[in-house]
Amino acid sequence: MNILDHIQQNYPTLFESEKKIADYILANAAQVINMPIAVLAKHAKVSEASISRFCKKINLTGFHQLKIELAKIQEDRPAQLSEHSTLSDQLRTIAQTKADELNISTENLDEAQLVQVLKALTDCRLVQFVAIGNTTPVAKDAAYRFNQLGITSVAFDDWQVQAAFTLNMTADDLFVVISNSGESTSLLKLIDEVKAKGIKVIAVTNHPESPISLVADFHLTSFSRDAFFHKDYYFSRLSAMYLMELLFLILSQDPARLSHIKAHEDVISSDKI
Incomplete structure (x- = not known):
C-alpha cells in the first residue's frame, strides 16, 4: 500500500482541515513533491501547523517524509481519469486500479x-x-x-x-x-x-x-x-x-x-x- 492509498484509507478519520490537505495531495501528488510546506498550506487553505499534524496523523515523521513517500510512487501511480480520457486510457486505468484493490x-x-x-x-x-x-x-x-x-x-x-x-x-x-x-x-x-x-x-x-x-x-x-x-x-x-x-x-x-x-x-x- 503506497502513501496515497494510506491517505485514502484513513480519509474518514481525518478532521476537516486535514481532509483539505488530503484532497489537495490526492489531486496534485506530483506537484506536492517540489512544494515548500508554506505553498502547500496556501493551496490547501490551511496552516503549516495543520500540515505537520496531518503528517503525524498518517504516521509520518513530517512533511519531508511525506514528499519522499510521494516521490517513490509517481511512476507506478494510476492515471487520473477525466472527461478527456480516451476509452483505452479508461480501460487500462480501471483494470490496474481494480487489480491493485485486490x-x-x-x-x-x-x-x-x-x-x-x-x-x-x-x-x-x-x-x-x-x-x-x-x-x-x-x-x-x-x-x-x-x-x-x-x-x-x-x-x-x-x-x-x-x-x-x-x-x-x-x-x-x-x-x-x-x-x-x-x-x-x-x-x-x-x-x-x-x-x-x-x-x-x-x-x-x-x-x-x-x-x-x-x-x-x-x-x-x-x-x-x-x-x-x-x-x-x-x-x-x-x-x-x-x-x-x-x-x-x-x-x-x-x-x-x-x-x-x-x-x-x-x-x-x-x-x-
Missing part, C-alpha cells in the same frame, strides 16, 4: 486473525450477513455461497427484517457486517444487540479504525481506490466481494464442504441447458 486487500490480511475468522465460520450454528445500500449484494452473494458449503446462512435486503432476525439469534450464531464506510448507525444498533447476546461479530470495512471495525471481534480490511474516479463517493464493492470469495474458496478445500457444493449443483442441474 492485491492490497490481500496484503491487509492478518493471517492469525484470518484463522480465527475461518474457525468462527465453521463452528457457528448459522451466519447472518448484514449490509445496507451498496454492499447489500455482497451480503446476499455471501449467504448463497456459504449455504453451498453447508454453513446455514441468511441475508436480507430490509433493515427491519435484519433487526427482527437478529433478535432471534443465539450465542451459537455468527454476525458478519459488510460496510464500505464502517459508519452505519443502523448496523451499529444491530451489533449492540448481538454483542449483548454474546454473538461474535466479523466486520468487513474499508477502514480499520471505523466505528464498526472497532466494536467487532474480528475485522477484515477491504480496500477501494474510488477516490481516483469520484471524490467523496465510495461505491466499489469488488474488494469486499473478493474477501467473501476468498473465505469461500479456502473453506471449499475441505472435502466435506466440497461435497455440499456438488450436492447443490446436482439439485439445480435440471434447470440448466
